Amino acid sequence: MTLGGKNALFRYLVPRKEPTLMKVAVPGQPAAWTVDGVPERPERCELIRSMLGLLGQRWPVLVLQVLGNGPLRFNELRRAVAPVTQRMLSASLRGLERDGLITRTVYPSAPPKVEYKLTEAGRTLNVALYNIADWVDANLETVTAARAAYGAKSLTHPLE
Amino acid sequence: MTLGGKNALFRYLVPRKEPTLMKVAVPGQPAAWTVDGVPERPERCELIRSMLGLLGQRWPVLVLQVLGNGPLRFNELRRAVAPVTQRMLSASLRGLERDGLITRTVYPSAPPKVEYKLTEAGRTLNVALYNIADWVDANLETVTAARAAYGAKSLTHPLE
DNA sequence: CTGAATCCATTGGGATACTG
DNA sequence: CAGTATCCCAATGGATTCAG
Numbered sequence: 001m002t003l004g005g006k007n008a009l010f011r012y013l014v015p016r017k018e019p020t021l022m023k024v025a026v027p028g029q030p031a032a033w034t035v036d037g038v039p040e041r042p043e044r045c046e047l048i049r050s051m052l053g054l055l056g057q058r059w060p061v062l063v064l065q066v067l068g069n070g071p072l073r074f075n076e077l078r079r080a081v082a083p084v085t086q087r088m089l090s091a092s093l094r095g096l097e098r099d100g101l102i103t104r105t106v107y108p109s110a111p112p113k114v115e116y117k118l119t120e121a122g123r124t125l126n127v128a129l130y131n132i133a134d135w136v137d138a139n140l141e142t143v144t145a146a147r148a149a150y151g152a153k154s155l156t157h158p159l160e
Numbered sequence: 161m162t163l164g165g166k167n168a169l170f171r172y173l174v175p176r177k178e179p180t181l182m183k184v185a186v187p188g189q190p191a192a193w194t195v196d197g198v199p200e201r202p203e204r205c206e207l208i209r210s211m212l213g214l215l216g217q218r219w220p221v222l223v224l225q226v227l228g229n230g231p232l233r234f235n236e237l238r239r240a241v242a243p244v245t246q247r248m249l250s251a252s253l254r255g256l257e258r259d260g261l262i263t264r265t266v267y268p269s270a271p272p273k274v275e276y277k278l279t280e281a282g283r284t285l286n287v288a289l290y291n292i293a294d295w296v297d298a299n300l301e302t303v304t305a306a307r308a309a310y311g312a313k314s315l316t317h318p319l320e
Numbered sequence: 321c322t323g324a325a326t327c328c329a330t331t332g333g334g335a336t337a338c339t340g
Numbered sequence: 341c342a343g344t345a346t347c348c349c350a351a352t353g354g355a356t357t358c359a360g
Binding site: 233234235246247249250266270271272273274 | 321322323324325
């Protein structure tokens with residue numbers, strides 16, 4: 001089983017503990033973990049997983065999408081991605097800000113005004129999301145049919 | 161705030177309950193939910209969210225990636241994406257099969273042999289994943305710096 | 321070999337109330 | 341307006357055991 005070339009992403013996704021297939025022996029070189037000859041960067045692995053986890057969450061994706069239309073204030077966002085709760089919106093915004101996908105600007109006024117704005121990184125990540133949507137457009141019937149065909153089988157599935 | 165054009169994905173991601181921004185009033189037409197003039201398809205919304213949820217999970221992504229190298233049997237897969245548990249691998253495989261991303265072929269023999277293989281849909285979805293990896297490659301320093309800069313702030317965050 | 325069933329710890333995330 | 345704090349429930353997912 002080859003590991004080179006197109007499937008390099010995999011090696012960045014495997015967990016750190018006992019990484020079996022990550023160990024790619026390069027002939028003529030000392031045993032080291034490399035990806036296409038480049039030394040593996042654990043932080044890249046971490047970040048890919050982190051981003052996939054982010055995109056799998058409900059609200060951050062929505063926030064990213066609505067901010068693509070321009071900067072918004074907290075309650076504007078809250079209405080835009082309703083029915084998000086304050087808690088979840090706040091948590092999502094902090095997570096996105098932490099990763100540098102949005103900026104948080106406080107205008108010292110009464111009442112307070114806080115503006116959230118997409119960064120360039122956030123904008124480009126948003127674009128990557130459209131690839132998923134494109135895939136769905138191309139495979140909607142396929143998936144729907146597969147699910148229908150699968151319907152007759154057992155029901156108690158831990159994962160959806 | 162405009163909703164047209166580039167940000168159509170958003171409207172497919174909003175929850176069904178009380179969809180605020182989904183309702184796009186088209187002047188001169190009867191009030192109906194449309195996306196770029198095309199009637200909205202709730203099942204597409206569902207599927208996009210479903211796929212994002214799938215990609216946010218730990219093991220299905222890994223399974224998809226390793227199967228990109230060719231078909232594998234259950235225990236081969238288990239070793240390849242170690243340290244996955246049997247339960248999680250089984251659940252992931254059923255989910256992927258349900259969505260038509262992989263096929264499950266049982267060879268009637270003793271001991272039993274089951275082969276899992278990527279479908280064309282699974283292969284193309286795999287490709288979409290590389291866009292996330294590309295984004296990470298382009299923004300690794302940005303995100304790392306943002307996280308470091310954010311470090312000084314409060315600690316109790318419900319979302320990561 | 322290929323799973324399913326059971327038990328249990330952690331976490332996501334909603335409702336509500338309160339604050340500068 | 342822009343949040344934080346608390347409570348609580350359901351779902352995720354790991355470890356272990358059982359079965360065809």
